[in-house]
Amino acid sequence: MIVSQLKDFKCPNCGGRLEFDPKTQKMKCPYCDGTFDPEIFEEGEDYTVTSDTWEDDDAIVYTCRSCGGQIIADKDTAAGSCPYCGNPVVMTGNVSGIYRPKKVIPFLLDKKQAKERYRQFLKGKPLLPDAFKEESTIDEIKGIYVPFWLFGGKANARMWFDATRTRHWNEGEYMCTETSYYKLFRSGSVRFADVPVDASGKIDDLLTESIEPFDVSEAREFSDNYLAGYYADKYDISAEDSVAKANSRIANSTSSLFSSTTGMYETCVPSSSSITINEGRQDYVMYPVWLLNVKYAGKIYSFAMNGQTGKFVGELPTDKGKLIKIVLSVFFGVSAAMSILQYVLYMVG
Ligand SMILES: [Zn+2]
Numbered sequence: 001m002i003v004s005q006l007k008d009f010k011c012p013n014c015g016g017r018l019e020f021d022p023k024t025q026k027m028k029c030p031y032c033d034g035t036f037d038p039e040i041f042e043e044g045e046d047y048t049v050t051s052d053t054w055e056d057d058d059a060i061v062y063t064c065r066s067c068g069g070q071i072i073a074d075k076d077t078a079a080g081s082c083p084y085c086g087n088p089v090v091m092t093g094n095v096s097g098i099y100r101p102k103k104v105i106p107f108l109l110d111k112k113q114a115k116e117r118y119r120q121f122l123k124g125k126p127l128l129p130d131a132f133k134e135e136s137t138i139d140e141i142k143g144i145y146v147p148f149w150l151f152g153g154k155a156n157a158r159m160w161f162d163a164t165r166t167r168h169w170n171e172g173e174y175m176c177t178e179t180s181y182y183k184l185f186r187s188g189s190v191r192f193a194d195v196p197v198d199a200s201g202k203i204d205d206l207l208t209e210s211i212e213p214f215d216v217s218e219a220r221e222f223s224d225n226y227l228a229g230y231y232a233d234k235y236d237i238s239a240e241d242s243v244a245k246a247n248s249r250i251a252n253s254t255s256s257l258f259s260s261t262t263g264m265y266e267t268c269v270p271s272s273s274s275i276t277i278n279e280g281r282q283d284y285v286m287y288p289v290w291l292l293n294v295k296y297a298g299k300i301y302s303f304a305m306n307g308q309t310g311k312f313v314g315e316l317p318t319d320k321g322k323l324i325k326i327v328l329s330v331f332f333g334v335s336a337a338m339s340i341l342q343y344v345l346y347m348v349g
């Protein structure tokens, strides 16, 4: 038996279900067009759902208050919608206590814009299988708030470099070269803030890193109102388990920053370094991502768009069947032309 909290967002005017609208940055009712400020809207109410666990312990069954339908969700799900009536719901137990994000960057780009950007991405790729172009596929694109840890800290670094400088001159009939070798040393400290690490094990880190950066100065104080109409998972990778990754990002940046101060040499390679990171701290935030997974020929192709900036990434296959068809039609085209030529020759002959 699991007791969980569910929340939905009823329109105070008409009782319709509100969703967060990226265009107006307000909560909007699709029925009466009423809009409400997400920072002060408090009409949504929690209600307790008691449910049996579903087969294993990983799924929870919620009952939709709007239509009575069953919403089956993963235990990590923090926001979703009823599959029967579309009622947006937030699993408040997954965005409270240690799971409550400090900040959220609300979606700035809506589903229509995400679909448009995907279509642009497909343009000029005639060999693309139809599976990627069907409207029913494109409509599956989902707005997901991805949990992130933002790390900050101070990197104290000491770095040594091996550098050379050369000089050329002519002495009578000889050309002389003089190479000087230098041992360079740099030390100092660099402060870092808001270094992001994907806190969701379900979404490929490479995908989320490819759509960075997010402008965290635009983040708002977290309210579950922003999640209305979107999907969200709580973090399943803890801050402790993300520290190593954050530190390696910080160390890489520090190293390239220090390298950039060694300009006047012909060659300059780091020979050794010691970087320690102190005063580490982390914040839990949610970032907006439009995500589309397309299954094709036994493989899943993922596309992601930064819901704030529109930066888009994805990988496309080429359809071998289509390629063969095009090659064949060219080949048949040529042989048809040849037989016409033969026919003309024959006629002339
Ligand atoms: Zn309304």
Ligand SMILES: [Zn+2]
Residues within 6 Å of the ligand: 064, 065, 066, 067, 068, 069, 082, 083, 084, 085, 086, 087
């Ligand atoms: Zn429902």
